[in-house]
Amino acid sequence: MKFFSGASLVGLLATGLADAIGTKAPFTITKFNAGATPHSSVGYVELTWSYSNGLNSTTCSARPGTYQVFPSVEKTVCSDPFTSFNLTKRSDGGADLELWYQEAYAIHTISADQIVWTNQQSPTGTVQVYAGPQNFTVKANYPET
Template identity: 70%
Template sequence: MKFLSGVTVVGMLAAGLPSVQGLTRRVNAPFTVSKLSAGATPHSSVGYIELTWSYGGLNQTKCSAQPGTYQVFPTVAKTVCSDPSTSFNLTKRSDGGADLELWHEVAPGTSASAVHTIQASEIVWTNQQSPTGTVQVYAGPQNFTVNAIFPKN
């Protein structure tokens, strides 16, 4: 029987190999987000957020909400997406940014989760020419991946 040194085993696990001498490591794909848009609606007290996301290119789900807000970037409580095993929320931070959180239920009562940090610089004021139509909107990337945290087997 050939034995592997601790350094070799750690190196192989870090490289993402699924098993080494009975040790297992679950390798997970990140959540892929596309078409993210969010903000306040001009001349309205309603905001919006829309996005599509998937896990490993599978189970694509659409998420949207129309929270109440006037001119400023919205906050959205945890909301179920088109696939009922998925949900999201959007929380503004005191530094002017926001956190987009995503959940995918992998087993009853157990969810994988991911957080995408929206920088304050990615939330901008628009319609500066018309003061009554000035609103905050998301101006960051619409498509990105975010590392997910999966529960241990």
């Protein structure tokens, strides 16, 4: 049987309590929407996300130039100036959504099957759009404290 000293037991309890109250809480994304706009050379990326243990939220959007294909967006500041995001299309047809809140960071991988072609009946309006879930959570990586 292993016994803990009072100091190590307090340390273990403090670590467990810190994790339990969510100092390393995930980012919660809602209303994620992205794609190319039919009959246009402008794309769109829109999302809302909660951070800091769900107590805060920010809205992010961008209108990148693209023609028919799913857009990429360079790092862009959201409505809360402490937050930013980017969206990078990968060579395998998927994309990575990256989110920053101060020093915390998260990445969500969008698979290639979640980026689809729409408006197949009208070839001039065919564009790529995101067809995955609009609401999801992403594990956030926080700096060690």
